Amino acid sequence: MITSNRVRWHLGRVISRQFETGSAVRLELAVPTWPGNDAGAHLDIRLTAPGGYQASRSYSLASSGESTRVVLVVQELPGGEVSPFLVRQLAEGEEVEVQGPLGRFFVWIPAEPEQSPVQLIAGGSGVVPLFSMASARERELKGAEFRLLYSVRSPRDEFFADELAELSRTVVEIVYTRESAPGAGRPPGRLTREALAASTFPASLSPRIFVCGPTSFVEAVAGWLVELGHDPTQIRTERFGGSR
Amino acid sequence: MTVINSGFGGRGGSSDPRLPPGQTHVYDWPVLSTGPTPNVDESRWSFTITTEDQVAHRWNWSELQEVGVEDIVTDIHCVTHWSKLDMAWRGVPIDRLFEDVETSYDYVMVRSYGGYTTNLPLEDLLDGQAWVATEAEGEPLRPEHGGPARLLVPHLYFWKSAKWVRGMEMMPSDDPGFWEQNGYHLRGDPWREERYW
Amino acid sequence: MTHVDGNALAGAFATALGIEITVTVGRCRGCGSSFNLACAHVFITAMGAVMRCGHCQAVLGVIVRGFRETLVNLSGLDYIRVPRL
Numbered sequence: 340m341i342t343s344n345r346v347r348w349h350l351g352r353v354i355s356r357q358f359e360t361g362s363a364v365r366l367e368l369a370v371p372t373w374p375g376n377d378a379g380a381h382l383d384i385r386l387t388a389p390g391g392y393q394a395s396r397s398y399s400l401a402s403s404g405e406s407t408r409v410v411l412v413v414q415e416l417p418g419g420e421v422s423p424f425l426v427r428q429l430a431e432g433e434e435v436e437v438q439g440p441l442g443r444f445f446v447w448i449p450a451e452p453e454q455s456p457v458q459l460i461a462g463g464s465g466v467v468p469l470f471s472m473a474s475a476r477e478r479e480l481k482g483a484e485f486r487l488l489y490s491v492r493s494p495r496d497e498f499f500a501d502e503l504a505e506l507s508r509t510v511v512e513i514v515y516t517r518e519s520a521p522g523a524g525r526p527p528g529r530l531t532r533e534a535l536a537a538s539t540f541p542a543s544l545s546p547r548i549f550v551c552g553p554t555s556f557v558e559a560v561a562g563w564l565v566e567l568g569h570d571p572t573q574i575r576t577e578r579f580g581g582s583r
Numbered sequence: 584m585t586v587i588n589s590g591f592g593g594r595g596g597s598s599d600p601r602l603p604p605g606q607t608h609v610y611d612w613p614v615l616s617t618g619p620t621p622n623v624d625e626s627r628w629s630f631t632i633t634t635e636d637q638v639a640h641r642w643n644w645s646e647l648q649e650v651g652v653e654d655i656v657t658d659i660h661c662v663t664h665w666s667k668l669d670m671a672w673r674g675v676p677i678d679r680l681f682e683d684v685e686t687s688y689d690y691v692m693v694r695s696y697g698g699y700t701t702n703l704p705l706e707d708l709l710d711g712q713a714w715v716a717t718e719a720e721g722e723p724l725r726p727e728h729g730g731p732a733r734l735l736v737p738h739l740y741f742w743k744s745a746k747w748v749r750g751m752e753m754m755p756s757d758d759p760g761f762w763e764q765n766g767y768h769l770r771g772d773p774w775r776e777e778r779y780w
Numbered sequence: 781m782t783h784v785d786g787n788a789l790a791g792a793f794a795t796a797l798g799i800e801i802t803v804t805v806g807r808c809r810g811c812g813s814s815f816n817l818a819c820a821h822v823f824i825t826a827m828g829a830v831m832r833c834g835h836c837q838a839v840l841g842v843i844v845r846g847f848r849e850t851l852v853n854l855s856g857l858d859y860i861r862v863p864r865l
Contacts, residue, residue, distance in 0.1 A: 346790075346791075346794035346798075346800070348795075350586065374792065381787070381790070382791075383790075383791035386588045386591045387586060387587050387588055387591070388587075388588065388592050389587055389589055389592075389593045392592075392664075394591075395791065397787075397788055397790070397791060416676060418611055419592075424588070424591045428590040428591070429588070429590075430590075432586065432827055434586045435586065435588065436586050438791045438794065438795065439791070440810075441790035441791050441794060441800075441802075441804050442790050442802050442818075443800050443803045443865075444786075444787065444788055444802035444816060444818035445802070445805055445818065499808040500805045526814060552784040553782075554783055555782060576784065576819070577787045577818075578783070578787075578788075579784065579785045580782065580783070580824060582790065611828070615825035615826060615827060616823055616825065617823050617825065617830040617839075618823060618832060618837065618839075619783070619837065661826075662827060663818075663825075663826035663827055664826075681808060698839075742827060762827060762828070762844075763830060764850055764853070765842040765844050765853050766844040766846050766851035767827070767844070768829070777814065777845075778847075779846040780845075
């Protein structure tokens, strides 16, 4: 999929919007000039207020492939400048300017032959680009073994709950940190190094690892992975910040 | 492209004659940092004014308090378009700190823990225009807002009010500090919208 | 305020310089370490973005979006190596 397409600004139109959780919206945009994107890529959305003031923010894509329809999930940050508008006001049929596809480091591309397994580790809204990778894997008949470890506050905060449950080529494990599902076997609690070790491919299998989420989550997990013997060059990270 | 998102208004705000051009009145206090928050304990903190004779005037935390802390109520204006009106601060007037300082230089490089710098004419720091501030909104200044002490120069854009201030160095010319080297105006007067070069 | 990483500057560098920062390697002038700039520590503020070396915290670069131009300061990097894609 990687081509030498030059990154540029495109015009997108909101085809659909639906609440993913109480504070996050799943947006589907039609972007006629979109060249397609790899799994894990992101785009920048730029908003222009009637007076000319502009602000832009980056959002990971949940979709990948050649389609000119792109899907993203935006988490509302209280007091944020852009996310509250996208989550609460951006309407179906409305146009937005988007720049992309962006990012060639934090991407997964199906390749033959796949030897080493792929471990995805998501913290909160960091699940978006990792879901994109798992979805891309789902479209391949053969390929690497995939696991996704998804740390999230509660079932109410989960993104892609239905889709994750239906994945057949990625083993998904969800860790609830504040509140579990009713009848769950394990009490809620923050991810620990031991739990991480128990739920991920061991270092002996030399997995390629993608970690995405808030900076503090990514730094803690990356540190543990190295302590557990994983090769740092096999770990790719993407840190999300609060400025959304 | 001429896409306008009609419901989008940045952080919103109303028009007010006390607001300089291009500013919006906000009620929260956004945090902006160019690097990790320095962790400076009051026991290790000091503030030093250095002149061209290499004379260093230095205060530790208790010495700073002894100079005399006063109450200030002022408006602050960030170049990123937000302003807070009638904000309460407490701090030591820079005038008091310069009382015994002898210098023929007219400009100051302000230096902070963590490496941040900003430049100012000395005359913008004197005559009741600036303080080393230790409290904001009724409580000790928090690290993310520049605590334990920051410079407060409210008549200029707020990037001049250097967080985690550690000292001032007299200089003969108005050499640019961090943001001033990277596209921002050398002086930064909000009433003349002096934002960029 | 915490940092993010170079991935967050992909759009800014693509617009200003037409390069893909997430596969660009740079060498820190402060400590000499070379790394993919996707891994740089990035502090995004409304005033501008500051890129710092993950090893020594030295400032690698600054991006400021002004009224009609974008300032790109990469003086904290000895060089950048941009793959021809």
